[in-house]
Amino acid sequence: MKKLFLGVALLVATIASAQKGSILLGGNVGFSSEKIGDAKSTNFEFAPKVGYQFADHWTAGVEGAIGTLDVKGLEKTENYKIGGFxxxxxxxxxxxxxxxxxxxxxxNTSLNNAKGMYASFDPGLFINMKRGFGLNFSIGGIKYDNLDGKNDPRQERFGFDFGKTLNIGISKNFGL
Structure with missing residues (x-):
C-alpha cells in the first residue's frame, strides 16, 4: 500500500512582543493528496483568522475555513467552518x-448536509523576523469534531496528532 501525503499550511500567529491593542490578520492554506492503488483523493482548505490582542499575551478573534475533498469516483464534498479562538x-x-x-x-459539509461542532488545541513556535512579520511552526495538536447528517449516523472524531503533521506559516500584526 503506497501513501503519498503532501501538506502545505500557512499558520497565522500573533507576535508575542506585540503591544496590547494590536490586530492579527492572516490565515491557513492547506493541501493534501493521497493515492492507494487506483483510489486517489485530494483535499484543499483555506482558513482565514482575525484577532484582537486585548492583553499583553492574550488574543481573541474569529476563524473560518472553506475546504473541498475530491475522491476519485465520488461526488466532490465542500466543507465550511466558523468559530472563535x-x-x-x-x-x-x-x-x-x-x-x-x-x-x-x-x-457544515455538503455530504448529506451534515452539521456539527469542532474544537482544537494547537501549540506552536514563533520566530520573529521584523516589522510585525514572523514565521510559525507547529507539529500538530489535539482535535475533536462531530457531524450529524441526513440519513447518516452521527460521526465523532478525536485526534491527537503531535509529530504527525508539520505546519509552517507567516504572521503579521498591525498596531493600532
Missing amino acids: VRYSAPLSETFSFYADLGAGYQ
Missing part, C-alpha cells in the same frame, strides 16, 4: 516565542 503567547527570547491556540465553532 483564543491564543496565549509567551516570549522565550527576542527572536522566539511559544503560542497556543484554543478554537471552537460550527461546521
